[in-house]
Amino acid sequence: MNTVIEVAGLSKRFGGFTAIDDVSIAIEENSITGLLGRNGAGKTTMMQLLTGQEFRSSGSIRVFGEDPVENSGVLARTCFVKESQKYPDDYKPVHVFRSAPWFFPNWDAGFAERLVADFRLPLTRRIKKLSRGQLSAIGVIVGLASRAPLTFFDEPYLGLDAVARQTFYDRLLEDYAEHPRTVVLSTHLIDEVSDLLEHVVVIDEGRIVIDGSAEELRDSASTVAGARTAVDAFVAGRRVLHREELGGLASVTVGRLDAADRKAASAAGLELAGVSLQQLVIRTTTTDTSEGRRSA
């Protein structure tokens, strides 16, 4: 497979604040990547750097093998759906979709029309008068119908209701299957998208804390629960990601368990449960300052 995005030692500083801190990642062609992390973790800055909308402080960025900054060849193949896209004051959605083909050579007007119907978007109402969800729908439609070889969705569905989000996932999957392309999606709704993702990058305080295939991450952690003494005996010597206790019971999240580990756990009367991607992200990006467990 070809690498579409290649980033090495990338940093971005705003004055004394380091938004992106020595990041190195690679994203393969025709894959769906989730860029996950907490508010202010650096997801948007990362996307702005990759689309040439911010200048890096140091490090290197290669998109389609080239530097994206002021590079029309790269940017013509890129679509960036921003969290809060600004439009001219008197614009209506119809204007957005009419001007989209000027920027996106693969624009499919018929597909855009179907999406407008799916999302029940009023085409001729002023964008200023639209709800937050309808505003998000415009971005989602642009992102899908542009069929850009590289598409970034930054929190694409603020205000979208559950039905509209499901529509977005369904249309994304269908169209991605028909027209494979590279998609990078940032979101807080990890449970909703985890099955769509092939590659997961988790960023925290500007650093990459997880970078791997979604399939590998699925069984990279397990929760072991049961009598505290039995749990303690089982997890001794393992890396503990999280621990909860209730009376004589304990529930401990540890790293990957192999078949022998699982057998040993069930022989010891312990219950094993998988850890969802969302839980894994929470475990790896939580600063625990609770009593007696202050982390360094």
Place this chain on the structure above:
Amino acid sequence: MDESRPIFLQIAERIENDILGGALAEEGQVPSTNEFASFYRINPATAGKGVNLLVDDGILYKKRGIGMFVSEGSRERLVAKRREQFSQEFVRPLLAEAVKLGISPAQLITMIQKEGS
């Protein structure tokens, strides 16, 4: 989808279940990878991995340019494979729970006979 196991294995299992249950007939065509992906709302690459697992096992076979089909004799082979797993996946957990509740093997047999009649 179950969180603890890889999705592609779960997809392969669901296809196997459909063959065992008769929903997918031998020599019948199975849905495409993309159809599986949109039906189960999963990444097409993951669906493809699940389907390929069954191709490697000889349960499914590809006809070039047409699609994917259920191999002849696959149902019988799946029954044999599942029977081997039956003890480990169903009988042992059943016995473990029975021990916890103080149910003797003789009582368990009576219960099974009662449920089965």
